[in-house]
Amino acid sequence: VRRWSSWPAPSSPASLPWRSDMRRPVVAANWKMHGSCATVQEFLEALLERVPQNAEAPEVVLCPPYTMIAAAAVVATASPVALGGQSCHWEEKGAFTGEVAPGMLVEVGASWVIVGHSERRQHFGESDDTALRRAKAAQQAGLRVIYCLGETLEQRDGGETFAVLERQSSVIGALEPAGVVVAYEPVWAIGTGRNASPEQAQEAHAFLRGRLRALWGPAAEGVRLLYGGSVKPDNAQALMRQPDVDGALVGGASLDAVSFLAIIQSAATV
Numbered sequence: 001v002r003r004w005s006s007w008p009a010p011s012s013p014a015s016l017p018w019r020s021d022m023r024r025p026v027v028a029a030n031w032k033m034h035g036s037c038a039t040v041q042e043f044l045e046a047l048l049e050r051v052p053q054n055a056e057a058p059e060v061v062l063c064p065p066y067t068m069i070a071a072a073a074v075v076a077t078a079s080p081v082a083l084g085g086q087s088c089h090w091e092e093k094g095a096f097t098g099e100v101a102p103g104m105l106v107e108v109g110a111s112w113v114i115v116g117h118s119e120r121r122q123h124f125g126e127s128d129d130t131a132l133r134r135a136k137a138a139q140q141a142g143l144r145v146i147y148c149l150g151e152t153l154e155q156r157d158g159g160e161t162f163a164v165l166e167r168q169s170s171v172i173g174a175l176e177p178a179g180v181v182v183a184y185e186p187v188w189a190i191g192t193g194r195n196a197s198p199e200q201a202q203e204a205h206a207f208l209r210g211r212l213r214a215l216w217g218p219a220a221e222g223v224r225l226l227y228g229g230s231v232k233p234d235n236a237q238a239l240m241r242q243p244d245v246d247g248a249l250v251g252g253a254s255l256d257a258v259s260f261l262a263i264i265q266s267a268a269t270v
């Protein structure tokens with residue numbers, strides 16, 4: 001049983017005690033390119049009626065498209081639900097059409113950002129190098145980072161899973177551990193309805209924990225490792241019961257307040 005009721009406020013990550021039994025779960029919603037300003041507000045209103053509101057509850061993060069963050073903040077400010085962007089650029093400003101700076105996310109109410117998502121890697125040329133640059137800039141702007149990595153089906157079938165995770169995670173050592181959550185998202189499980197088994201997730205998370213220990217030393221014990229890939233209300237608890245699975249990054253099932261809430265409640269009861 002994890003004990004994290006005495007966990008300090010999330011705004012003071014530097015003072016976190018590095019104890020593996022005190023990793024407060026994080027449940028994050030990645031809305032990808034879905035929703036509207038109206039639906040994000042309705043979603044938050046429904047969520048806030050039921051979301052656990054005490055110090056022992058999981059941290060909840062909602063990452064809608066950029067254009068909806070300000071509307072979401074109208075409802076979420078001073079609530080237990082934090083907001084995040086789905087990526088950010090590494091520069092503060094400049095001629096980078098279509099990009100958004102970390103400070104711009106902060107201005108509209110975000111306190112988190114997803115970086116290195118496999119859809120960015122697959123469709124928009126994201127690399128380990130650019131993901132790291134984004135994550136560093138985000139940390140400098142005061143954002144907390146959900147750093148995504150994971151292998152493709154081809155890589156898993158080819159026995160390369162750990163080599164891929166080793167390569168992808170090697171850059172993370174350049175970040176401040178207190179402001180990073182690492183999301184293991186096997187590409188073959190994202191949006192496919194085919195989740196990793198709890199044992200597969202634990203195996204990858206234990207490997208990543210070892211990598212983080214090598215990079216960060218004892219600070220790695222306090223870093224939350226999220227599983228992402230077809231998390232649903234009916235599989236969330238078994239996944240999050242694994243000792244190194246400290247929460248979930250949820251795509252499809254986060255678009256519906258009832259199913260997202262059920263996943264949050266699963267995290268609250270592990």
Ligand code: PEP
Pocket residue numbers: 030032185189190191192193228229230231249250251252253
């Ligand atoms: C994701 O996009 O990060 C994700 C995990 O999606 P899904 O839950 O739909 O597989």
